[in-house]
Amino acid sequence: MGVKLFTKYNRISMGAMAVLFLIVGVVYDVLLSQVLVHEVDEALGKYENQVHKYVSKNDSLPIFKNFEEVQVEYRLTDRYREKKIRQAFIYNRDDRKSETFRLIVFSQRVNGVWYEITVAKPLEGTKLLTRTLVYSTLVILLLMISISVLLNRSILKKLWQPFYKSMNEMKGFKLGSQQEPVLPETDIEEFSMMNAILSGTISGAKNDYRILKEFTENASHEIQTPLAIIRSKLDLVIQDEGLSEGQSDSLKSAFAAVSRLSRLNQSLLLLAKIENQQFTYVEQINLKDKLDEKLQQFNEFWDGNHITVITDLQDAGITANPELIDILLNNLLSNSGRHNAENGKILITLIPGKLEIANTAKQHSLDTKRLFDRFYKESQYSKSNGLGLSIVKQICEHSGLNIRYAFADQKHVFTFEWAV
Structure with a gap:
């Protein structure tokens, strides 16, 4: 995962400032030392001039006490020597350490x-x-840099607010929903350009989605009628006693294929309706009553397949569309029977805010990454169209349910939770 722009900017700017701070500190220390040494050299030059003036006036060397800030030493020499200015270490007997002196x-x-x-x-x-001046200057400089960084961060945060508002609006936007993102007005040209591009992209995407939605709905409705006619005609032809066994088998195979195509078309149409928010009506539903009703409908099928059903149902309500809840329970209970082991079990637990449906598994765990994908099948030879759990997922998202899948104790476990 990448870092935030502010963090990246602060890291770069702080690193650059630290290097600059170090360079400035070193250069400032060197320059200040040179300036102060130059001042000392000028002071030594003044002492030299005072000595020359004193000698020319008095024909004698000045007394040492006249130069209390410096140490003066006189030595006899045989000739004139060139003037020299240099640096030397002189032992201080009082402090018992060597000190740095500037000599002329x-x-x-x-x-x-x-x-x-x-x-x-x-x-x-x-x-x-020198040290005092350097440290004082660096402290002031560091304080100014810190204040500058804080002010810069505050200003940048304020300047980037339109960008983050636009991003938050785009995060909440869902293609097919009635609510459009409200992009903030801004006087920053780059952000205004970004918002204009986003608005244009959203309008284009919504228009494309509307066209696709209308095509899907119209195609599904138009396909359903000829499919019903084909099924009806095939059913009549199959009942003809004059057919040979081969012809009858071929027609039955065609009838089964048309039936699967019809169910697939109905499932796709249902998914389109859910995504298009066409199930707007909601009411308070007693899930215990709904489950009791569904259990009676599936009992004969389960008994015929020697499946044992164990239930623990408490009263639990949910506010949702009754048609979608009916489809949800049908898919779950149907799957728990079809994908069960021989002489298997179905365990259904219902408490307020939570429904859990588990069934013994024929083989291994399902692929959790693809489980709710459209047309996902556990086996390529499965007669399922692979849309059942996709429909379940869409209904859960539409109805405000959280769905989880787990594989435990050789059982497929689906858990649904909602706010109560």
């Missing part, structure tokens, strides 16, 4: 004698100032 070394002639003068200024204060 220059020559000065006093009364005909050359002196090498070293002026050293500590960089520890500069380093502390």
Whole structure:
């Protein structure tokens, strides 16, 4: 599963900002250190100028106490030496550790004698100032980035609201339903374009669906009449005593095929009606009474196949279309008998909000991934048209029932649950 756009954007932006933050921190530290060292060098240059001025005025070297911020050292030398500025570590006896100093070394002639003068200024204060400034700046920068990310997230979330509203409307849209998705108005050009495309696609799909629906209904109705005529004529011809055995078998086979085609046509027509929301009438139905009625209808069939029926029925009501509930129970009870083992059992349990129908299995579990697909058959040699459980599924969705299938103790178990 993919990640949300916000999450993806935040990951990329936060990663980029972290790298940028690191680079800026390093560059800022280096530049600030160089600036402060340059300031120290300028201060050392001023001390040099003060020494030169003092000597030219007094013909003597200045006393050390005049330069309390620095350490000054005088050494005799035999000649003039070039001025040097460098960095060095000097041991501090008071703190018992080496400290970093910036040094300026220059020559000065006093009364005909050359002196090498070293002026050293500590960089520890500069380093502390650098760290303080860098940390303070980075904290402020980090705070600004955090505020920027939060504001950006809030703004993006608001900007993308029309998109998510449109997606939620499309999620709830079902082709064939009367309710159309209400797409939000927006002043964002890209989202307006998206909504226009979605509206056009929906209109086109609904028009295609309407044409297909009308064709299916008309075709099913028109096919049903000639099928009924063919069955009637075949039935009359089969009863003709002048037919040979071969002719009679061929006609019976044709009659069975036409009957299957008629049942298939009726099943497809029923599915189309359910999908088109044509069963709008609902009423409160007592399922216990309905099941008692169905059990009486199927008892003869079950007895003939030596199937034992065990029931535990409590009063339970459901608000649904009575015709669809009748079809649902017919399909379930018929399947539980047809797909049962020899001398098998059917167990029916009914409590408020739950119906469970189980029957002993001939073989193995059904394919749960394809169980409710149209034209799915457990065996290619099955006489079923493969639409029974598809109809059951459609009725459940239409009536607000949750359906589950399980295979336990060598039994097919169908469980139906609904709100009470």
